[in-house]
Amino acid sequence: MKRAIRIGAGEALVLTANRLLDGLIVWRDAKGIWQRSIAHAAILSPEDYESALEAAIKSAQSDGVVGVYEVVVRPGLVAAPVSVRERIRAFGPTVHPQFATELDA
């Protein structure tokens, strides 16, 4: 069943997943490559994200990722997820700053 997505004015979407080998969080860039930092994520409009999502799910096994889905973000220098949950996924656990995801990773 398709999930309902609430996208506000000025918001967009990015695609995320976990790496199969180590479970670490990755973000899909404009070339379809999974990157560690959300700074590299391709910003998708509500109109064009579905085809990108479909393609990403289709190639998940060969790309070595699991659990592909979309995340609502506010575009900027670095896309900022709207929800706390996704901000924590993007930037790391707030209680262990030493484990923060480096934006240039």
Next chain:
Amino acid sequence: MNAPVGLYQYQTADREFLASRIAEFEGQVQRRLSGELSEDEFKPLRLMNGLYLQLHAYMLRVAIPYGILDSRQMRKLAHISRHYDRDYGHFTTRQNIQFNWIKLEETPEILRQLADVDMHAIQTSGNCIRNVTCDQFAGAASDELMDPRVHAEILRQWSTLHPEFTFLPRKFKIAISGSPHDRVAARFHDIGILARPGENGPLFRIFVGGGLGRTPLVGHELFDSVPEADLLMTLEAALRVYNAYGRRDNIYKARIKILVQALGIDGYRKAVEHELSLMDPAHYRLAPETVAAIQARFAAPDLTAAPDAEARLKNDRQSDIAFDRWVRSNTHPHFAPGRIAVTVSIKPAGGIPGDATSDQLDRLADLADQFSFGELRITHLQNVVLAHVAQDRLLELWQALNDIGLGDANHELIGDIVACPGLDYCALANARSIPIAQKLSARFGDNALQEEIGKLRINISGCINACGHHHVGHIGLLGVDKRGEEFFQITLGGRDDALSRTGDILGAALPEDDMVDAIARIVDRYLSIRETGEQFLDTLTRLGDAPFKEAAYETV
């Protein structure tokens, strides 16, 4: 037999089973990596081996059967956290330990390392009978009626890979205690067991249908006095009724508590009695010689203490106020003269409840060797117990604990906060539990202040699944999501002892930013209105929640 103290000594058959299980899982991992297994196919297989995919990485939950482990096992956990994780482990409210940054490809090797010290991650996930939990002072407490560890081990052996109960409607949690003071939250388990000696052998009082989560319910007494011979048959019948009639159509209504609620305790008991009438008692009988054989695989420590041990402790307490305070809050009377049970708080001021670094784990193992026969217990309040410390060496132990930052005097006080991993790590959570726990424990970090406040337990859950047991916190906090932002609902008056009840919701959820101040105002109000000798729950019972509600929402 040169067995470790306090826990069951594995046999060759146990070790062969673990080796074959790991080999099987290694094959499954390889098939997943090659694409032969899809994620949907692989997920239940990895969960059966304790491996979850959490928010940031894979999480491995390692079983600590009835919460007891020895120093070599603790050192192995330190080794795993240092070499395969990020240098720390997290003790859970079910007496297990979790590692949050595990790599799938390294998991079979980690499981092999665990098996080297007779440990595993089986029964830490899935819809099976989970790792059995037990009183942290088992075999040590002066108030104990009966040592429950042998029967906890019997339950472990009975439940491990039980073919009939491997695919239950939902997970199933059993706790057992031998104390009249329920220290295992027996009434909040799917089955809770309180053991006591009888004229003709042990008797077991069995509660059923308790639980927290989305539908918090206090368990009902199923039977008052089950004899030892009938223990397994009774449990088997209770589970068989659940397995047959528990709901599988709705995950939120699949726990046994919902079935017991639907049938009523009398209806459920009748169904169990009917099931028992169909069973062959001889087949299920727990024979005394079986119990004796398992008992023989536990080594008993020599608890003889120096004749002047108690006098020396008394003297040490008089010479150091802080030590004296720690003894008051963090020790429990032992049945053996000159011995005492110690709760090591894994809740330093401003720290993460239940988190211990690799170095701390190693040092705890060393201290267990030096002070408690190499034996440690993990508590459901996320602390560590050294159960058999000689009283004349208690000061030395406390000083050593202070050296590793674990000498806080806060057991069962406001700094002894129970918190789930929350949204910082858990894929199910709505809100972060740990930061609030850290801020509260820092705010109330002064041990003298904590003692003045008295017994007051705060439990924090990041979602309705209630892994932080917020329903039974004297003050409970439940994280909720409001349009992607964190809010917390406050409950007051929960408890998980013999007077078990769930807390009452105080009012509308508050934003995360307001929570610490709101709790501080509740505590301040309590201090200003309590009568001499009252603890927080006493004042709450006397006055109701109105004064606390007024305090909590005073600036909102």
